[in-house]
Amino acid sequence: MTLENDLKHALRRQAPAPGFAERVMQQIENQPEELRGTPRYPRNPVWWRAAAASVTLAAILGGYATHRVVEHRRGERAKEQVLTAMRIAGEKVRYAQQEVRGIGTAD
Amino acid sequence: MTAIVPEAIEFSAALTRAQAGDHDAFAELVERHEAMVYSLAWHFFNDRSRAEEVAQDVFLQLYRNLASLETEAHVLFWLRQVTTRRCIDQVRRTRMKAVSLDDAGELRAVDQRADPFLDRRLKNLIQELPELQRAVVTLRYQEDLDPSEICRIVGLPVNTVKSHLHRALQSLRKKLDRKPEKQS
Numbered sequence: 001m002t003l004e005n006d007l008k009h010a011l012r013r014q015a016p017a018p019g020f021a022e023r024v025m026q027q028i029e030n031q032p033e034e035l036r037g038t039p040r041y042p043r044n045p046v047w048w049r050a051a052a053a054s055v056t057l058a059a060i061l062g063g064y065a066t067h068r069v070v071e072h073r074r075g076e077r078a079k080e081q082v083l084t085a086m087r088i089a090g091e092k093v094r095y096a097q098q099e100v101r102g103i104g105t106a107d
Numbered sequence: 108m109t110a111i112v113p114e115a116i117e118f119s120a121a122l123t124r125a126q127a128g129d130h131d132a133f134a135e136l137v138e139r140h141e142a143m144v145y146s147l148a149w150h151f152f153n154d155r156s157r158a159e160e161v162a163q164d165v166f167l168q169l170y171r172n173l174a175s176l177e178t179e180a181h182v183l184f185w186l187r188q189v190t191t192r193r194c195i196d197q198v199r200r201t202r203m204k205a206v207s208l209d210d211a212g213e214l215r216a217v218d219q220r221a222d223p224f225l226d227r228r229l230k231n232l233i234q235e236l237p238e239l240q241r242a243v244v245t246l247r248y249q250e251d252l253d254p255s256e257i258c259r260i261v262g263l264p265v266n267t268v269k270s271h272l273h274r275a276l277q278s279l280r281k282k283l284d285r286k287p288e289k290q291s
Binding site (some may be wrong): 004011 | 131134145149159163227244251279280
């Protein structure tokens with residue numbers, strides 16, 4: 001016999017004293033409710049994962065939509081500013097033309 | 108007519124029922140794994156009452172953590188890991204001497220060829236190993252696990268596990284006065 005075989009023999013599984021499972025269940029029954037931690041949370045972890053994935057996806061999509069709206073508003077504001085600047089510039093040009101014409105007629 | 112239910116499906120059903128709070132289903136899980144958990148602790152401490160105590164605590168912890176476990180393989184891995192770590196932690200905390208001097212005296216005189224005595228001698232020699240070597244040897248020879256599987260349970264690199272195993276075998280051979288065997 002090799003040492004390894006001897007070890008396998010010496011360390012083979014042995015059953016505990018009869019009634020072990022009952023003793024464990026008794027201990028569980030004797031635990032206060034708050035310590036017992038009876039499963040009332042994810043009974044099916046797959047569903048909880050799916051729910052978590054859905055929430056994450058919704059958060060990502062929501063974030064993206066908000067980002068798009070903010071970008072759109074920023075673009076609109078920039079466009080308005082450009083139009084205002086052009087209107088002001090146009091008025092100034094018109095005023096300058098009037099002034100130039102006025103100088104011409106005064107002569 | 109009897110229906111043949113594959114063990115894995117049966118286990119999965121028991122696990123699901125236990126997760127839903129069915130105590131009978133949880134008792135089924137305990138019965139299925141009690142020998143493995145109890146033996147890991149018994150071989151680690153060489154003390155039946157302590158092994159029973161550790162095994163009961165491990166199953167109480169399993170009860171509280173049922174929700175996080177999904178498959179039989181996961182439950183098996185979890186039980187091996189928690190039992191082994193609990194044993195190592197306990198021995199590190201108490202540093203108790205598991206073998207009485209009377210037992211040791213009696214064992215020195217026994218015939219190595221007689222199996223029951225050799226078993227007993229080996230168990231006592233295993234108690235003299237440092238706790239990590241003891242855990243690795245128990246997982247290797249009780250559970251028939253490879254170093255790659257043991258390293259996940261004890262949380263050490265595979266080479267460290269191999270080294271613990273090698274040193275443990277070397278030490279046991281020396282104490283049994285055996286020559287090294289060829290590696291298979």
